[in-house]
Amino acid sequence: MAKRKITLFLYTLILSLSVVSLAVAVRLTPVLQTQEKLSIKRPTFNQIFDTSKYGILQLNNGLAQTPQMGWNSWNFFACNIDETVIKETADALISTGLADLGYVYVNIDDCWCPTRNFEGQLVPDPIAFPSGIKALADYIHGKGLKLGIYSDAGAFTCQVRPGSLYHESDDAKLFASWGVDYLKYDNCYNLGIPPKERYPPMREALNVSGRTIFYSICEWGVDDPALWAGKLGNSWRTTDDINDSWASMTAIADLNDKWAAYAGPGGWNDPDMLEVGNGGMTYQEYRSHFSIWALMKAPLLIGCDVRNMTAETFEIVSNEEVIAVNQDPLGVQGRKVNVSGPDGCYQVWAGPLSGDRWAVVLWNRCSKANTITATWEALGLKSGVSVSVRDLWQHKEVAVDAVSSFGAQVDAHDCRMYMFTPHTTSLRNIA
16 A cells, blocks of 8 residues: 655644644655564564463453454545445445454545534545535444544644644544544654654543544554553554555564564554455465464454455455454464575464464465475474364365374465364463
8 A cells, every 4th residue: 555655744734823834754664674584593482472461451441352354445445435435335345244254344544534624623525425424324333334434643644634633632522423433543744743642642532532432553663552552542553554565465464473462352463454355466465465464363454345356355355264263262463483495485373262272374475385384393282282273265174183293285475274273282371
């Protein structure tokens, strides 16, 4: 997604009747780091799967007990949105059965609001949203779905619409009066004010708005929000924007992996929305994208036009077994546990699930097919334990008594995703 490629912002802010000239603010887009030449000292098991922060860092407002699922307008539509698109998307979530799988948030991104009125209230675009947001929320709620909206912790949004900085109380009350269920809060035109100062006021405003609203913090991972945002929001972006490419998707997966220990029920690391179905990757790459996002307990927010999905796209985003991994109540973020091959491109990602089970992804990021093997040592399973192995994409058992290790041939830029079910208690203690 190419929402913010230009890093130099010169902005003028009108406060009351005075014009205040502000300094130029520069946003340096962090370089998406590629896998380093690997000489890796493997972390201990307790370092890999650390749940010691559960209930300490996460918000306890009853929301996000599992990662949020739904749809967001930006990746496909950008500013080309209107109430017809939003309504038809809601209809499609219902008619395709995606809503029944958990995709319940219908989230409007940037460009819905061109101005404020004389009272200082945000005004929906009268051409794109002639019925207003309240009527749209009523329509969405009538379908059993939830409506999300977008604003910015800055003077303007990323597309230079009115931001909510210094308007937090009024805007939160307005969103609540409309029946909004979800707020994505971006980080553009932020006047150089640190994120830790700009994001709490909206949290406080939402708390007294009279409505429980999911607070999605989108500060691009600039100030390591995993370390502090858990007490403010129900999810927080850990990286810059994704775009619809293999290079972007893989780099973002690696960056998000770093913060696994800080996610859990109530608050989740957010590596950005799904690009599945937007055309920039192959079927195999999109399957890997969805598998890894599900394993990482990332929000599953579809970013394509669900009204016109291909059969392949629908097959990926509707995989109930993979979704179940993402929505598992244990809530431990899966992560990279082993790498091998050129530049570490043969990878094993895994995470524990409820019921003493494991989700395991064999991910081939190399340019040719190869056998990738998950060892019990890398997974933290007790040596000698026997497991049954179910392929979550083929929807069948592929081994009934695997011991010590399990491997499979994986095509280039593809993955295999499995459920391991031990026949005996198998886990070491999770910290």
